[in-house]
Amino acid sequence: MLAQQLLNGILAGSVYALFALGFTLMFGVLGVINLTYGFYFSTGAFVALHATRYLHMQIWEALPFAAAIAGLIAIVIDELLLGPLRRAKAPELSSLMVTLGATLLLYSLMTAWFTTDIRRFPPTVFDGGAFEIQGLRITLSQILIVAAVVSIVGGLAWLLRRTKLGLAIRALAENDDVAQLMGVNVGGVVHLVSFISGALGGAAGVMIGLNYNAIQPYMGESMMLKGFAVIILGGLGDIRGAVLAGLALGILETLTAGYVASSMKDAVGFLLLVLTLWFRPVGLFGRIAAKRA
Template structure:
Protein backbone atom coordinates (compact mmCIF):
# COMPACT_ATOMS: atom_id res chain seq x y z
CA UNK A 1 0.00 0.00 0.00
CA UNK A 2 2.62 2.51 1.07
CA UNK A 3 4.99 1.69 -1.78
CA UNK A 4 2.15 1.89 -4.26
CA UNK A 5 1.53 5.44 -3.04
CA UNK A 6 5.22 6.24 -3.37
CA UNK A 7 5.17 5.10 -6.99
CA UNK A 8 2.08 7.19 -7.69
CA UNK A 9 3.69 10.21 -6.11
CA UNK A 10 6.87 9.82 -8.16
CA UNK A 11 5.33 9.92 -11.61
CA UNK A 12 2.86 12.61 -10.59
CA UNK A 13 5.66 14.64 -9.05
CA UNK A 14 7.66 14.42 -12.26
CA UNK A 15 4.82 16.03 -14.23
CA UNK A 16 4.24 18.65 -11.56
CA UNK A 17 7.92 19.56 -11.77
CA UNK A 18 7.77 19.71 -15.53
CA UNK A 19 4.83 22.09 -15.35
CA UNK A 20 6.37 24.25 -12.66
CA UNK A 21 9.77 24.50 -14.40
CA UNK A 22 8.40 26.83 -17.07
CA UNK A 23 6.56 28.82 -14.45
CA UNK A 24 9.68 29.36 -12.39
CA UNK A 25 11.92 29.88 -15.44
CA UNK A 26 9.93 32.90 -16.57
CA UNK A 27 10.00 34.30 -13.07
CA UNK A 28 13.72 33.69 -12.75
CA UNK A 29 14.64 35.34 -16.04
CA UNK A 30 12.07 38.16 -16.14
CA UNK A 31 10.72 38.56 -12.64
CA UNK A 32 7.22 38.02 -14.04
CA UNK A 33 4.70 35.78 -12.37
CA UNK A 34 2.91 34.57 -15.48
CA UNK A 35 -0.52 33.52 -14.26
CA UNK A 36 -1.36 32.54 -17.85
CA UNK A 37 1.12 29.65 -17.64
CA UNK A 38 -1.63 27.14 -16.72
CA UNK A 39 -3.54 28.22 -19.83
CA UNK A 40 -0.55 27.25 -21.96
CA UNK A 41 -0.63 23.88 -20.21
CA UNK A 42 -4.29 23.52 -21.18
CA UNK A 43 -3.60 24.57 -24.78
CA UNK A 44 -0.78 22.04 -24.99
CA UNK A 45 -3.19 19.31 -24.00
CA UNK A 46 -5.73 20.41 -26.61
CA UNK A 47 -3.17 20.70 -29.39
CA UNK A 48 -2.02 17.17 -28.55
CA UNK A 49 -5.63 16.02 -28.61
CA UNK A 50 -6.31 17.60 -32.00
CA UNK A 51 -3.16 15.99 -33.44
CA UNK A 52 -4.36 12.59 -32.28
CA UNK A 53 -8.07 12.79 -33.03
CA UNK A 54 -8.40 15.07 -36.07
CA UNK A 55 -5.02 14.58 -37.75
CA UNK A 56 -4.69 10.91 -36.71
CA UNK A 57 -1.08 11.31 -35.71
CA UNK A 58 0.56 8.88 -33.31
CA UNK A 59 1.01 10.13 -29.75
CA UNK A 60 4.82 10.27 -29.97
CA UNK A 61 4.46 12.84 -32.74
CA UNK A 62 1.61 14.69 -31.05
CA UNK A 63 3.73 15.45 -28.00
CA UNK A 64 6.46 17.45 -29.77
CA UNK A 65 3.87 19.23 -31.93
CA UNK A 66 1.93 20.21 -28.82
CA UNK A 67 5.14 21.46 -27.22
CA UNK A 68 5.95 23.50 -30.32
CA UNK A 69 2.43 24.92 -30.41
CA UNK A 70 2.23 25.92 -26.77
CA UNK A 71 5.79 27.26 -26.97
CA UNK A 72 4.83 29.57 -29.83
CA UNK A 73 1.72 30.54 -27.90
CA UNK A 74 4.00 31.46 -25.01
CA UNK A 75 6.04 33.75 -27.29
CA UNK A 76 2.85 35.35 -28.60
CA UNK A 77 1.68 35.86 -25.02
CA UNK A 78 4.87 37.70 -24.19
CA UNK A 79 4.65 39.92 -27.27
CA UNK A 80 1.06 40.92 -26.55
CA UNK A 81 0.70 40.97 -22.79
CA UNK A 82 4.15 41.57 -21.35
CA UNK A 83 6.44 43.32 -23.82
CA UNK A 84 4.53 46.64 -23.84
CA UNK A 85 4.62 46.68 -20.07
CA UNK A 86 8.32 45.85 -19.99
CA UNK A 87 9.00 48.75 -22.33
CA UNK A 88 7.26 51.06 -19.88
CA UNK A 89 8.90 49.50 -16.84
CA UNK A 90 5.47 48.92 -15.30
CA UNK A 91 5.08 47.71 -11.71
CA UNK A 92 4.64 44.08 -10.70
CA UNK A 93 0.94 44.54 -10.17
CA UNK A 94 0.44 45.52 -13.80
CA UNK A 95 2.16 42.43 -15.24
CA UNK A 96 0.22 40.20 -12.86
CA UNK A 97 -3.09 41.71 -13.96
CA UNK A 98 -2.08 41.53 -17.60
CA UNK A 99 -1.25 37.84 -17.27
CA UNK A 100 -4.60 37.22 -15.60
CA UNK A 101 -6.34 38.95 -18.52
CA UNK A 102 -4.36 36.90 -21.03
CA UNK A 103 -5.32 33.69 -19.27
CA UNK A 104 -9.01 34.59 -19.42
CA UNK A 105 -8.68 35.15 -23.17
CA UNK A 106 -6.85 31.84 -23.68
CA UNK A 107 -9.41 29.90 -21.65
CA UNK A 108 -12.39 31.46 -23.39
CA UNK A 109 -10.97 30.94 -26.87
CA UNK A 110 -10.42 27.29 -25.99
CA UNK A 111 -13.95 27.07 -24.66
CA UNK A 112 -15.28 28.57 -27.88
CA UNK A 113 -13.33 26.18 -30.09
CA UNK A 114 -13.37 22.93 -28.12
CA UNK A 115 -16.55 23.47 -26.01
CA UNK A 116 -16.62 23.51 -22.23
CA UNK A 117 -17.09 19.76 -21.97
CA UNK A 118 -14.41 17.31 -20.97
CA UNK A 119 -12.64 15.80 -23.98
CA UNK A 120 -10.77 12.53 -23.89
CA UNK A 121 -7.99 10.82 -25.80
CA UNK A 122 -9.13 7.73 -27.73
CA UNK A 123 -8.77 4.61 -25.61
CA UNK A 124 -6.30 2.78 -27.82
CA UNK A 125 -3.93 5.71 -28.11
CA UNK A 126 -1.51 4.14 -25.67
CA UNK A 127 -1.13 0.40 -24.99
CA UNK A 128 -2.71 -0.45 -21.64
CA UNK A 129 -0.20 -2.61 -19.85
CA UNK A 130 0.25 -3.06 -16.14
CA UNK A 131 3.64 -4.06 -14.84
CA UNK A 132 3.82 -5.78 -11.46
CA UNK A 133 6.73 -5.44 -9.08
CA UNK A 134 5.71 -7.51 -6.06
CA UNK A 135 2.70 -5.77 -4.61
CA UNK A 136 3.33 -2.58 -6.54
CA UNK A 137 1.79 -2.11 -9.95
CA UNK A 138 2.72 0.52 -12.51
CA UNK A 139 1.17 1.11 -15.89
CA UNK A 140 3.35 1.45 -18.93
CA UNK A 141 1.85 4.90 -19.42
CA UNK A 142 2.97 6.07 -15.98
CA UNK A 143 6.48 4.75 -16.60
CA UNK A 144 6.59 6.52 -19.97
CA UNK A 145 5.37 9.76 -18.44
CA UNK A 146 8.06 9.54 -15.78
CA UNK A 147 10.72 8.77 -18.40
CA UNK A 148 9.72 11.59 -20.76
CA UNK A 149 9.48 14.11 -17.93
CA UNK A 150 12.92 13.13 -16.69
CA UNK A 151 14.41 13.36 -20.19
CA UNK A 152 12.97 16.82 -20.73
CA UNK A 153 14.22 17.99 -17.36
CA UNK A 154 17.73 16.70 -18.01
CA UNK A 155 17.69 18.37 -21.42
CA UNK A 156 16.58 21.64 -19.82
CA UNK A 157 19.36 21.46 -17.27
CA UNK A 158 21.89 20.94 -20.04
CA UNK A 159 20.37 23.80 -22.01
CA UNK A 160 20.62 26.22 -19.12
CA UNK A 161 23.90 25.16 -17.58
CA UNK A 162 25.81 23.82 -20.58
CA UNK A 163 25.10 26.03 -23.58
CA UNK A 164 25.76 29.62 -24.56
CA UNK A 165 22.02 30.20 -24.81
CA UNK A 166 21.63 29.12 -21.22
CA UNK A 167 24.52 31.29 -20.17
CA UNK A 168 22.86 34.29 -21.83
CA UNK A 169 19.60 33.40 -20.12
CA UNK A 170 21.28 33.33 -16.75
CA UNK A 171 22.94 36.65 -17.53
CA UNK A 172 19.57 38.24 -18.31
CA UNK A 173 18.12 36.73 -15.14
CA UNK A 174 20.95 38.25 -13.15
CA UNK A 175 20.72 41.71 -14.63
CA UNK A 176 19.05 42.45 -17.95
CA UNK A 177 20.58 45.91 -18.37
CA UNK A 178 24.13 44.76 -17.83
CA UNK A 179 23.56 41.75 -20.06
CA UNK A 180 22.36 44.04 -22.85
CA UNK A 181 25.46 46.22 -22.46
CA UNK A 182 27.64 43.15 -22.76
CA UNK A 183 26.04 42.25 -26.08
CA UNK A 184 23.47 39.69 -25.01
CA UNK A 185 20.44 39.93 -27.34
CA UNK A 186 18.03 40.34 -24.44
CA UNK A 187 14.85 40.43 -26.48
CA UNK A 188 15.70 37.18 -28.25
CA UNK A 189 16.61 35.52 -24.97
CA UNK A 190 13.26 36.56 -23.52
CA UNK A 191 11.48 35.07 -26.53
CA UNK A 192 13.41 31.84 -26.11
CA UNK A 193 12.56 31.77 -22.42
CA UNK A 194 8.87 32.09 -23.13
CA UNK A 195 9.10 29.45 -25.84
CA UNK A 196 10.77 26.98 -23.50
CA UNK A 197 8.33 27.75 -20.68
CA UNK A 198 5.35 27.28 -22.99
CA UNK A 199 6.76 24.05 -24.41
CA UNK A 200 7.29 22.65 -20.90
CA UNK A 201 3.73 23.56 -19.93
CA UNK A 202 2.44 21.97 -23.14
CA UNK A 203 4.35 18.76 -22.46
CA UNK A 204 2.91 18.60 -18.96
CA UNK A 205 -0.55 19.19 -20.43
CA UNK A 206 -0.31 16.29 -22.87
CA UNK A 207 1.18 13.95 -20.28
CA UNK A 208 -1.34 14.72 -17.53
CA UNK A 209 -4.11 14.76 -20.13
CA UNK A 210 -3.09 11.21 -21.03
CA UNK A 211 -2.72 10.11 -17.41
CA UNK A 212 -6.10 11.37 -16.19
CA UNK A 213 -7.68 11.21 -19.64
CA UNK A 214 -9.63 14.36 -19.13
CA UNK A 215 -9.01 17.59 -21.00
CA UNK A 216 -11.09 20.70 -20.58
CA UNK A 217 -10.62 24.47 -20.96
CA UNK A 218 -10.68 24.72 -17.17
CA UNK A 219 -8.01 22.11 -16.44
CA UNK A 220 -5.50 24.89 -15.82
CA UNK A 221 -7.38 26.22 -12.78
CA UNK A 222 -6.45 23.62 -10.18
CA UNK A 223 -3.02 23.33 -11.80
CA UNK A 224 -2.40 27.01 -11.16
CA UNK A 225 -2.47 26.62 -7.42
CA UNK A 226 -0.36 23.47 -7.60
CA UNK A 227 2.19 25.17 -9.82
CA UNK A 228 2.41 28.17 -7.53
CA UNK A 229 2.84 25.93 -4.53
CA UNK A 230 5.62 24.04 -6.28
CA UNK A 231 7.57 27.11 -7.32
CA UNK A 232 7.14 28.82 -3.96
CA UNK A 233 8.26 25.62 -2.25
CA UNK A 234 11.38 25.63 -4.35
CA UNK A 235 11.85 29.39 -4.22
CA UNK A 236 10.56 31.61 -7.04
CA UNK A 237 12.91 31.44 -9.99
CA UNK A 238 14.82 28.46 -8.65
CA UNK A 239 15.09 25.65 -11.23
CA UNK A 240 16.28 22.87 -8.93
CA UNK A 241 13.80 24.08 -6.36
CA UNK A 242 10.89 23.59 -8.75
CA UNK A 243 11.88 19.96 -9.33
CA UNK A 244 12.16 19.27 -5.61
CA UNK A 245 8.93 21.17 -4.96
CA UNK A 246 7.04 19.12 -7.56
CA UNK A 247 7.88 15.89 -5.80
CA UNK A 248 7.13 17.31 -2.35
CA UNK A 249 3.69 18.46 -3.47
CA UNK A 250 2.91 15.15 -5.18
CA UNK A 251 3.95 13.21 -2.07
CA UNK A 252 1.87 15.37 0.26
CA UNK A 253 -1.16 15.11 -2.02
CA UNK A 254 -0.97 11.39 -2.58
CA UNK A 255 -0.29 10.62 1.06
CA UNK A 256 -3.05 12.87 2.40
CA UNK A 257 -5.56 11.30 0.03
CA UNK A 258 -4.44 7.79 0.97
CA UNK A 259 -4.24 8.23 4.72
CA UNK A 260 -6.44 11.19 5.61
CA UNK A 261 -9.34 12.05 3.32
CA UNK A 262 -9.82 12.57 -0.38
CA UNK A 263 -11.72 15.77 0.40
CA UNK A 264 -8.45 17.29 1.47
CA UNK A 265 -6.56 16.83 -1.79
CA UNK A 266 -7.32 20.33 -3.03
CA UNK A 267 -6.69 21.91 0.33
CA UNK A 268 -3.24 20.34 0.66
CA UNK A 269 -1.54 22.58 -1.85
CA UNK A 270 -3.02 25.75 -0.39
CA UNK A 271 -2.09 24.84 3.17
CA UNK A 272 1.41 23.88 2.07
CA UNK A 273 1.63 27.14 0.14
CA UNK A 274 0.57 29.26 3.11
CA UNK A 275 2.94 27.53 5.50
CA UNK A 276 5.92 27.91 3.22
CA UNK A 277 5.10 31.54 2.41
CA UNK A 278 4.93 32.41 6.08
CA UNK A 279 7.86 30.34 7.31
CA UNK A 280 10.29 30.44 4.40
CA UNK A 281 9.05 32.84 1.71
CA UNK A 282 12.24 32.29 -0.29
CA UNK A 283 11.53 28.60 -0.61
CA UNK A 284 13.20 25.53 0.78
CA UNK A 285 16.30 25.95 -1.38
CA UNK A 286 16.19 29.72 -1.48
CA UNK A 287 18.65 32.09 0.08
CA UNK A 288 17.58 35.13 2.01
CA UNK A 289 16.85 37.84 -0.52
CA UNK A 290 18.31 41.30 -0.36
CA UNK A 291 15.50 43.70 0.46
CA UNK A 292 15.44 46.50 -2.05
CA UNK A 293 13.93 49.71 -0.88
Protein backbone atom coordinates in the same frame (compact mmCIF):
# COMPACT_ATOMS: atom_id res chain seq x y z
CA MET B 1 -0.41 -0.11 -0.51
CA LEU B 2 2.41 2.20 0.59
CA ALA B 3 4.55 1.32 -2.44
CA GLN B 4 1.63 1.92 -4.78
CA GLN B 5 0.81 5.22 -3.08
CA LEU B 6 4.44 6.36 -3.32
CA LEU B 7 4.38 5.52 -6.99
CA ASN B 8 1.15 7.52 -7.43
CA GLY B 9 2.82 10.38 -5.57
CA ILE B 10 6.00 10.33 -7.63
CA LEU B 11 3.91 10.31 -10.78
CA ALA B 12 1.74 13.25 -9.75
CA GLY B 13 4.84 14.98 -8.38
CA SER B 14 6.86 14.66 -11.58
CA VAL B 15 4.07 16.30 -13.55
CA TYR B 16 3.82 19.09 -10.95
CA ALA B 17 7.59 19.47 -11.24
CA LEU B 18 7.51 19.67 -15.03
CA PHE B 19 4.68 22.18 -14.93
CA ALA B 20 6.30 24.33 -12.26
CA LEU B 21 9.62 24.29 -14.10
CA GLY B 22 8.39 26.46 -16.96
CA PHE B 23 6.43 28.67 -14.59
CA THR B 24 9.40 29.40 -12.35
CA LEU B 25 11.80 29.76 -15.30
CA MET B 26 9.57 32.48 -16.69
CA PHE B 27 9.67 34.31 -13.39
CA GLY B 28 13.37 33.75 -12.79
CA VAL B 29 14.45 35.12 -16.16
CA LEU B 30 11.71 37.52 -17.22
CA GLY B 31 10.86 38.69 -13.73
CA VAL B 32 7.08 38.41 -14.15
CA ILE B 33 4.46 36.04 -12.82
CA ASN B 34 2.77 35.09 -16.06
CA LEU B 35 -0.70 33.84 -15.19
CA THR B 36 -1.43 32.76 -18.76
CA TYR B 37 0.96 29.89 -18.10
CA GLY B 38 -1.84 27.50 -17.18
CA PHE B 39 -3.38 28.18 -20.57
CA TYR B 40 -0.33 26.61 -22.28
CA PHE B 41 -0.99 23.49 -20.24
CA SER B 42 -4.53 23.27 -21.62
CA THR B 43 -3.33 24.23 -25.10
CA GLY B 44 -0.74 21.44 -25.13
CA ALA B 45 -3.35 18.84 -24.21
CA PHE B 46 -5.84 20.06 -26.82
CA VAL B 47 -3.24 20.30 -29.61
CA ALA B 48 -2.04 16.76 -28.90
CA LEU B 49 -5.63 15.54 -28.82
CA HIS B 50 -6.40 17.03 -32.21
CA ALA B 51 -3.04 15.98 -33.67
CA THR B 52 -3.66 12.36 -32.77
CA ARG B 53 -7.28 12.44 -33.81
CA TYR B 54 -7.18 14.39 -37.07
CA LEU B 55 -3.53 14.33 -38.17
CA HIS B 56 -3.20 10.69 -37.05
CA MET B 57 0.07 11.36 -35.26
CA GLN B 58 1.58 8.86 -32.87
CA ILE B 59 1.85 10.08 -29.31
CA TRP B 60 5.65 10.50 -29.47
CA GLU B 61 5.13 12.75 -32.47
CA ALA B 62 2.20 14.59 -30.94
CA LEU B 63 4.03 15.36 -27.68
CA PRO B 64 6.84 17.50 -29.18
CA PHE B 65 4.43 18.93 -31.75
CA ALA B 66 2.00 20.09 -29.05
CA ALA B 67 4.83 21.40 -26.88
CA ALA B 68 6.20 23.42 -29.82
CA ILE B 69 2.80 24.93 -30.61
CA ALA B 70 2.30 25.86 -26.95
CA GLY B 71 5.79 27.42 -26.99
CA LEU B 72 5.00 29.50 -30.08
CA ILE B 73 1.73 30.69 -28.55
CA ALA B 74 3.67 31.65 -25.43
CA ILE B 75 5.99 33.84 -27.54
CA VAL B 76 3.03 35.58 -29.19
CA ILE B 77 1.22 36.18 -25.89
CA ASP B 78 4.39 37.44 -24.23
CA GLU B 79 5.08 39.81 -27.11
CA LEU B 80 1.50 41.14 -27.28
CA LEU B 81 0.86 41.53 -23.55
CA LEU B 82 4.15 41.89 -21.76
CA GLY B 83 6.25 43.46 -24.53
CA PRO B 84 4.56 46.88 -24.29
CA LEU B 85 4.80 46.82 -20.49
CA ARG B 86 8.49 45.86 -20.53
CA ARG B 87 9.26 48.70 -22.93
CA ALA B 88 7.29 51.15 -20.79
CA LYS B 89 9.06 49.85 -17.65
CA ALA B 90 5.62 49.45 -16.04
CA PRO B 91 5.43 48.27 -12.41
CA GLU B 92 5.56 44.49 -11.89
CA LEU B 93 1.94 44.31 -10.79
CA SER B 94 0.83 45.63 -14.20
CA SER B 95 2.16 42.49 -15.82
CA LEU B 96 0.45 40.37 -13.19
CA MET B 97 -2.86 42.12 -13.87
CA VAL B 98 -2.57 42.01 -17.63
CA THR B 99 -1.89 38.28 -17.65
CA LEU B 100 -4.72 37.79 -15.18
CA GLY B 101 -7.16 39.49 -17.54
CA ALA B 102 -5.77 37.56 -20.48
CA THR B 103 -6.19 34.27 -18.62
CA LEU B 104 -9.87 34.93 -18.05
CA LEU B 105 -10.29 35.94 -21.67
CA LEU B 106 -8.41 32.94 -23.09
CA TYR B 107 -10.18 30.35 -20.95
CA SER B 108 -13.59 31.82 -21.69
CA LEU B 109 -12.92 31.77 -25.41
CA MET B 110 -11.57 28.24 -25.22
CA THR B 111 -14.65 27.13 -23.28
CA ALA B 112 -16.96 28.82 -25.77
CA TRP B 113 -15.21 26.91 -28.52
CA PHE B 114 -14.65 23.49 -26.99
CA THR B 115 -17.27 23.57 -24.18
CA THR B 116 -16.34 22.15 -20.78
CA ASP B 117 -17.07 18.58 -21.82
CA ILE B 118 -14.25 16.21 -20.98
CA ARG B 119 -12.48 14.77 -23.99
CA ARG B 120 -10.18 11.80 -24.22
CA PHE B 121 -7.51 10.52 -26.58
CA PRO B 122 -8.64 7.92 -29.10
CA PRO B 123 -8.06 4.52 -27.45
CA THR B 124 -5.63 3.52 -30.21
CA VAL B 125 -3.21 6.34 -29.36
CA PHE B 126 -1.63 4.63 -26.46
CA ASP B 127 -1.64 1.09 -25.28
CA GLY B 128 -3.00 1.17 -21.74
CA GLY B 129 -1.06 -1.98 -20.86
CA ALA B 130 0.22 -2.44 -17.34
CA PHE B 131 2.90 -4.39 -15.50
CA GLU B 132 2.33 -5.94 -12.14
CA ILE B 133 5.36 -6.53 -9.93
CA GLN B 134 4.54 -7.94 -6.51
CA GLY B 135 1.19 -6.21 -6.39
CA LEU B 136 2.67 -2.93 -7.60
CA ARG B 137 0.93 -1.82 -10.76
CA ILE B 138 2.58 0.44 -13.32
CA THR B 139 1.02 1.41 -16.61
CA LEU B 140 2.94 2.20 -19.78
CA SER B 141 1.76 5.81 -19.79
CA GLN B 142 3.13 6.23 -16.26
CA ILE B 143 6.54 4.94 -17.36
CA LEU B 144 6.44 7.30 -20.33
CA ILE B 145 5.65 10.26 -18.08
CA VAL B 146 8.43 9.65 -15.59
CA ALA B 147 10.94 8.99 -18.39
CA ALA B 148 9.90 12.13 -20.25
CA VAL B 149 10.05 14.28 -17.13
CA VAL B 150 13.52 12.99 -16.22
CA SER B 151 14.88 13.61 -19.71
CA ILE B 152 13.27 17.05 -20.04
CA VAL B 153 14.59 18.19 -16.66
CA GLY B 154 18.03 16.80 -17.53
CA GLY B 155 17.97 18.52 -20.91
CA LEU B 156 17.00 21.83 -19.38
CA ALA B 157 19.75 21.58 -16.74
CA TRP B 158 22.26 20.85 -19.48
CA LEU B 159 21.03 23.79 -21.56
CA LEU B 160 21.27 26.22 -18.65
CA ARG B 161 24.59 25.05 -17.19
CA ARG B 162 26.63 23.83 -20.13
CA THR B 163 25.73 25.92 -23.18
CA LYS B 164 26.40 29.47 -24.25
CA LEU B 165 22.68 30.03 -24.62
CA GLY B 166 22.24 28.93 -21.03
CA LEU B 167 24.85 31.44 -19.97
CA ALA B 168 22.94 34.18 -21.79
CA ILE B 169 19.70 33.12 -20.09
CA ARG B 170 21.34 33.14 -16.69
CA ALA B 171 22.91 36.53 -17.41
CA LEU B 172 19.46 37.90 -18.26
CA ALA B 173 18.08 36.47 -15.05
CA GLU B 174 20.75 38.30 -13.07
CA ASN B 175 20.39 41.72 -14.69
CA ASP B 176 18.96 42.51 -18.09
CA ASP B 177 20.72 45.83 -18.58
CA VAL B 178 24.14 44.36 -17.87
CA ALA B 179 23.35 41.34 -20.02
CA GLN B 180 22.56 43.67 -22.92
CA LEU B 181 25.83 45.56 -22.40
CA MET B 182 27.69 42.26 -22.46
CA GLY B 183 26.32 41.60 -25.93
CA VAL B 184 23.39 39.31 -25.12
CA ASN B 185 20.55 39.59 -27.65
CA VAL B 186 17.96 40.31 -24.99
CA GLY B 187 14.92 40.22 -27.28
CA GLY B 188 15.98 36.86 -28.68
CA VAL B 189 16.63 35.33 -25.30
CA VAL B 190 13.27 36.59 -23.99
CA HIS B 191 11.55 34.84 -26.88
CA LEU B 192 13.57 31.70 -26.29
CA VAL B 193 12.67 31.60 -22.61
CA SER B 194 8.99 32.18 -23.43
CA PHE B 195 9.18 29.34 -25.90
CA ILE B 196 10.85 26.92 -23.50
CA SER B 197 8.42 27.76 -20.70
CA GLY B 198 5.37 27.45 -22.94
CA ALA B 199 6.67 24.16 -24.31
CA LEU B 200 7.24 22.79 -20.80
CA GLY B 201 3.71 23.76 -19.80
CA GLY B 202 2.32 22.25 -23.00
CA ALA B 203 4.25 19.00 -22.52
CA ALA B 204 2.96 18.70 -18.96
CA GLY B 205 -0.58 19.15 -20.29
CA VAL B 206 -0.17 16.36 -22.85
CA MET B 207 1.10 13.97 -20.21
CA ILE B 208 -1.59 14.71 -17.67
CA GLY B 209 -4.18 14.44 -20.40
CA LEU B 210 -2.75 11.11 -21.46
CA ASN B 211 -2.42 9.58 -18.03
CA TYR B 212 -5.82 10.51 -16.63
CA ASN B 213 -7.47 10.62 -20.04
CA ALA B 214 -9.42 13.75 -19.24
CA ILE B 215 -8.92 16.93 -21.23
CA GLN B 216 -10.93 20.10 -20.79
CA PRO B 217 -10.21 23.83 -21.07
CA TYR B 218 -10.08 24.60 -17.36
CA MET B 219 -7.55 21.85 -16.58
CA GLY B 220 -4.83 24.51 -16.63
CA GLU B 221 -6.55 26.62 -14.02
CA SER B 222 -6.63 23.90 -11.37
CA MET B 223 -3.03 23.10 -12.24
CA MET B 224 -2.07 26.76 -11.79
CA LEU B 225 -3.26 26.67 -8.20
CA LYS B 226 -0.89 23.76 -7.54
CA GLY B 227 1.78 25.55 -9.55
CA PHE B 228 1.68 28.56 -7.21
CA ALA B 229 2.22 26.34 -4.20
CA VAL B 230 5.12 24.55 -5.89
CA ILE B 231 7.02 27.63 -7.05
CA ILE B 232 6.62 29.43 -3.72
CA LEU B 233 7.65 26.31 -1.83
CA GLY B 234 10.64 25.84 -4.11
CA GLY B 235 11.51 29.54 -4.07
CA LEU B 236 10.38 31.90 -6.84
CA GLY B 237 12.68 31.49 -9.83
CA ASP B 238 14.54 28.52 -8.36
CA ILE B 239 14.62 25.70 -10.88
CA ARG B 240 16.03 22.99 -8.67
CA GLY B 241 13.62 24.05 -5.94
CA ALA B 242 10.65 23.74 -8.32
CA VAL B 243 11.55 20.16 -9.20
CA LEU B 244 12.04 19.10 -5.59
CA ALA B 245 8.96 20.97 -4.36
CA GLY B 246 6.85 19.48 -7.17
CA LEU B 247 7.86 15.96 -6.23
CA ALA B 248 7.36 16.69 -2.55
CA LEU B 249 3.87 18.09 -3.11
CA GLY B 250 2.83 15.11 -5.25
CA ILE B 251 3.99 12.61 -2.65
CA LEU B 252 2.54 14.53 0.30
CA GLU B 253 -0.85 14.88 -1.37
CA THR B 254 -1.03 11.20 -2.17
CA LEU B 255 0.00 10.16 1.31
CA THR B 256 -2.53 12.56 2.80
CA ALA B 257 -5.27 11.05 0.68
CA GLY B 258 -4.13 7.52 1.45
CA TYR B 259 -3.49 7.77 5.17
CA VAL B 260 -5.13 10.91 6.56
CA ALA B 261 -8.28 11.91 4.67
CA SER B 262 -8.84 12.41 0.98
CA SER B 263 -10.86 15.55 1.75
CA MET B 264 -7.62 17.18 2.94
CA LYS B 265 -5.69 16.34 -0.23
CA ASP B 266 -6.20 19.66 -1.99
CA ALA B 267 -5.56 21.64 1.18
CA VAL B 268 -2.00 20.32 1.51
CA GLY B 269 -0.56 22.52 -1.22
CA PHE B 270 -2.22 25.68 0.03
CA LEU B 271 -1.31 25.08 3.63
CA LEU B 272 2.31 24.61 2.56
CA LEU B 273 2.01 27.79 0.50
CA VAL B 274 0.71 29.85 3.40
CA LEU B 275 3.21 28.35 5.86
CA THR B 276 6.11 28.99 3.49
CA LEU B 277 5.08 32.61 3.04
CA TRP B 278 4.79 32.98 6.77
CA PHE B 279 8.00 31.33 7.92
CA ARG B 280 10.33 31.08 4.97
CA PRO B 281 9.28 33.25 2.04
CA VAL B 282 12.52 32.57 0.14
CA GLY B 283 11.31 29.01 -0.34
CA LEU B 284 12.57 25.80 1.22
CA PHE B 285 15.76 25.68 -0.84
CA GLY B 286 15.79 29.24 -2.10
CA ARG B 287 18.51 31.77 -2.49
CA ILE B 288 17.54 33.43 -5.77
CA ALA B 289 14.15 34.39 -4.46
CA ALA B 290 15.62 36.34 -1.59
CA LYS B 291 17.31 38.62 -4.04
CA ARG B 292 14.30 38.95 -6.30
CA ALA B 293 11.96 39.93 -3.56
